[in-house]
Amino acid sequence: MKFLTEYRQPELVAQYLAEIRKTVSRPWTIMEVCGGQTHSLVKNGILNMLPPEVQMVHGPGCPVCVTPLNLIDKAVFLAQERGVILCSFGDMLRVPGSKKSLLQAKAEGADVRILYSPLEAVKLAKEHPDKEVVFFAVGFETTAPANALSVIQARQLGVDNYSILPSHVLVPPAIEAVMDDEDSHIQGFLAAGHVCTIMGTEEYYPLVERYHIPIVVTGFEPADLLQGILMTVRQLEKGEARLENQYSRVVRPEGNPEAKKIIYQAFETGDREWRGIGTIPRSGYHLRPEFHAYDANIKFDVNIEEAKESEECIAGLVLKGIKKPHQCPQFGKGCTPSTPLGAPMVSSEGACAAYYHFSQAATEMA
Amino acid sequence: MQLDCPMPELDFEIITLGHGSGGLLTNKLLESGVFSLLSNDKLDTHHDGAVLSYDGPIGFSTDSFVISPIFFPGGDIGELAVNGTVNDLAMCGAIPQHLSLGFVLEEGLSMQDFWQILVSIKGACERAGVQVVTGDTKVVEKGKGDKVFINTTGLGPIHPKADIRMSRIKPGDKVVISGNVATHGVAILSVREGLQFETDIESDTCNLNHTVRALLDEFGPAIHLMRDPTRGGVATVLNELARDTRLGVDIHQARIPLDEQVEGACEILGLDPLYVANEGIFIAIVDAGQAEAFTEKLRTLEHGSRASIIGEVVDAHPRQVVLSSNIGGKRVVNMPVGEQLPRIC
Numbered sequence: 056m057k058f059l060t061e062y063r064q065p066e067l068v069a070q071y072l073a074e075i076r077k078t079v080s081r082p083w084t085i086m087e088v089c090g091g092q093t094h095s096l097v098k099n100g101i102l103n104m105l106p107p108e109v110q111m112v113h114g115p116g117c118p119v120c121v122t123p124l125n126l127i128d129k130a131v132f133l134a135q136e137r138g139v140i141l142c143s144f145g146d147m148l149r150v151p152g153s154k155k156s157l158l159q160a161k162a163e164g165a166d167v168r169i170l171y172s173p174l175e176a177v178k179l180a181k182e183h184p185d186k187e188v189v190f191f192a193v194g195f196e197t198t199a200p201a202n203a204l205s206v207i208q209a210r211q212l213g214v215d216n217y218s219i220l221p222s223h224v225l226v227p228p229a230i231e232a233v234m235d236d237e238d239s240h241i242q243g244f245l246a247a248g249h250v251c252t253i254m255g256t257e258e259y260y261p262l263v264e265r266y267h268i269p270i271v272v273t274g275f276e277p278a279d280l281l282q283g284i285l286m287t288v289r290q291l292e293k294g295e296a297r298l299e300n301q302y303s304r305v306v307r308p309e310g311n312p313e314a315k316k317i318i319y320q321a322f323e324t325g326d327r328e329w330r331g332i333g334t335i336p337r338s339g340y341h342l343r344p345e346f347h348a349y350d351a352n353i354k355f356d357v358n359i360e361e362a363k364e365s366e367e368c369i370a371g372l373v374l375k376g377i378k379k380p381h382q383c384p385q386f387g388k389g390c391t392p393s394t395p396l397g398a399p400m401v402s403s404e405g406a407c408a409a410y411y412h413f414s415q416a417a418t419e420m421a
Numbered sequence: 422m423q424l425d426c427p428m429p430e431l432d433f434e435i436i437t438l439g440h441g442s443g444g445l446l447t448n449k450l451l452e453s454g455v456f457s458l459l460s461n462d463k464l465d466t467h468h469d470g471a472v473l474s475y476d477g478p479i480g481f482s483t484d485s486f487v488i489s490p491i492f493f494p495g496g497d498i499g500e501l502a503v504n505g506t507v508n509d510l511a512m513c514g515a516i517p518q519h520l521s522l523g524f525v526l527e528e529g530l531s532m533q534d535f536w537q538i539l540v541s542i543k544g545a546c547e548r549a550g551v552q553v554v555t556g557d558t559k560v561v562e563k564g565k566g567d568k569v570f571i572n573t574t575g576l577g578p579i580h581p582k583a584d585i586r587m588s589r590i591k592p593g594d595k596v597v598i599s600g601n602v603a604t605h606g607v608a609i610l611s612v613r614e615g616l617q618f619e620t621d622i623e624s625d626t627c628n629l630n631h632t633v634r635a636l637l638d639e640f641g642p643a644i645h646l647m648r649d650p651t652r653g654g655v656a657t658v659l660n661e662l663a664r665d666t667r668l669g670v671d672i673h674q675a676r677i678p679l680d681e682q683v684e685g686a687c688e689i690l691g692l693d694p695l696y697v698a699n700e701g702i703f704i705a706i707v708d709a710g711q712a713e714a715f716t717e718k719l720r721t722l723e724h725g726s727r728a729s730i731i732g733e734v735v736d737a738h739p740r741q742v743v744l745s746s747n748i749g750g751k752r753v754v755n756m757p758v759g760e761q762l763p764r765i766c
Contacts, residue, residue: 097752104748
């Protein structure tokens with residue numbers, strides 16, 4: 056496949072690995088922000104190819120993992136309402152709410168459907184004028200344009216039985232939250248290539264300056280990741296802190312202005328709660344007042360009890376890179392991919408699930 | 422699938438509850454062409470069951486088919502129901518001969534659709550060389566089913582040279598796959614509501630019994646195990662094998678045959694092809710000394726042109742399947758938790 060296979064060539068990968076080994080002289084801890092990067096590191100077996108000095112920490116960039124319990128409970132509540140079709144991206148379905156997951160609600164009779172695009176949900180709403188179609192609009196900046204477009208389109212077409220349950224989070228405030236934690240020991244970041252494709256790189260300069268950390272915008276293929284890691288290690292070894300763009304074949308400094316325009320047409324920035332981390336100021340998108348008719352939070356009277364996170368789950372510390380998943384007393388015991396206590400064990404991009412699979416491999420292959 | 426058997430003139434267009442009542446309407450439905458389509462000396466007796474004679478060990482297998490949508494690129498539920506049980510029998514080393522055919526129809530199913538499914542069943546039976554010798558039809562109320570569910574059960578004598586047992590697997594055995602992975606699952610996803618995408622990927626559903634028989638003729642006891650990686654895909658079969666034998670399995674990503682379009686679709690949908698369902702391929706665990714010749718032969722047979730040795734059974738990492746990625750990294754391929762759910766980004 057063009058534009059993919061080039062970045063999966065074993066020779067290229069070997070070159071980057073050799074270069075990383077040559078460059079690194081002492082231990083460094085680098086966080087890959089995005090769950091897609093975590094997934095690729097694990098899937099391609101890259102973590103155990105890196106020299107031991109380079110420690111990768113899986114960051115909070117897994118939208119499934121940071122969606123707060125209360126929002127999942129809300130989605131479950133709405134799915135169980137009479138006449139509601141609740142649509143969601145696939146991997147939200149297994150995430151446990153305080154009582155049940157969407158998958159369980161579906162098994163009990165709720166009409167829950169997996170879609171790839173919110174525009175499909177608008178179509179569904181048009182086809183079922185007697186139903187209320189709610190899209191669980193989860194994601195980082197990457198999925199925001201499509202979710203924004205769906206409400207804009209619904210308004211244009213007069214599809215009044217469509218709404219979204221917005222659960223949008225933003226990357227730069229998450230990096231701030233990680234760095235502001237006094238226990239944090241992250242020394243460099245791989246920023247998320249997809250997010251920057253939309254948003255550009257401007258927002259990251261202040262972070263580089265404020266925390267004096269290297270940030271490298273990085274892609275998702277093996278060669279991308281290793282080049283991104285190499286660029287970060289080179290900066291660290293030289294004591295530099297700059298913003299660099301490894302993913303320049305896709306990411307432009309200004310991002311995608313059209314997509315940004317669509318986001319800001321429908322959304323405004325506001326405070327957001329992150330599962331396991333707490334509320335981070337100005338870290339999420341909320342629908343603008345003119346779109347409140349399409350906000351499921353406002354449209355429906357959602358009356359649920361405020362739920363508390365499992366006290367045994369240390370997801371917040373894991374998401375900030377302060378604890379490794381296997382340092383959790385419940386890891387692999389009370390909490391496994393089939394019996395998850397927290398979201399990072401559910402998503403294939405979640406740090407705990409990734410670690411669960413990988414650490415098994417590490418012990419067996421050592 | 423083209424309708425090469427025209428539907429007879431009927432005085433009903435849809436299936437109703439009465440068609441499952443056992444009375445006049447049931448008879449009307451069966452006499453409308455079901456019996457004549459699938460006609461053979463045993464079915465034609467119209468008895469409560471079939472009387473069969475077998476000598477020696479027989480393979481016996483059952484499977485139910487509940488696929489949605491019932492018509493999909495490359496096949497339909499009828500063809501799938503025949504191939505599924507035929508292949509399960511073949512995997513046991515049996516030579517499939519007789520099938521039972523049970524329908525659960527949902528009230529409101531169009532007779533046109535039902536006829537098309539029957540014609541597919543007829544075609545699939547002919548290709549596999551099997552007979553439907555007994556059957557059953559029930560109708561459930563609208564909303565209590567999903568158009569049509571089919572159960573098939575099959576029988577056939579065990580090939581004289583076959584000795585297929587999990588306990589015969591030993592370290593050093595090669596893991597052979599007969600063709601491209603993930604094709605069926607991606608073809609089905611491509612037409613599911615909400616996920617539709619432009620592609621000409623077709624399900625690989627087919628009968629594997631003739632191919633397997635030819636391999637058993639030549640390699641017989643060198644074949645230690647055969648499995649068709651349907652639901653749960655290749656990863657599930659290999660994990661079950663590792664768990665039950667308490668041995669490890671090493672596989673090599675670069676050797677796993679995969680159609681380029683299917684690979685692209687998996688990339689977009691965020692699916693791992695190793696976990697996607699297949700219909701027209703099988704995995705064979707073959708004695709190391711014969712594996713090359715086995716694979717060469719398989720490549721000359723029907724549905725085997727893409728056959729490849731993808732790995733081996735090992736002493737290391739017992740109960741685990743370890744994949745060497747294209748770039749030389751390693752990872753454990755786990756048993757899937759449930760249905761594979763597409764990722765967000």
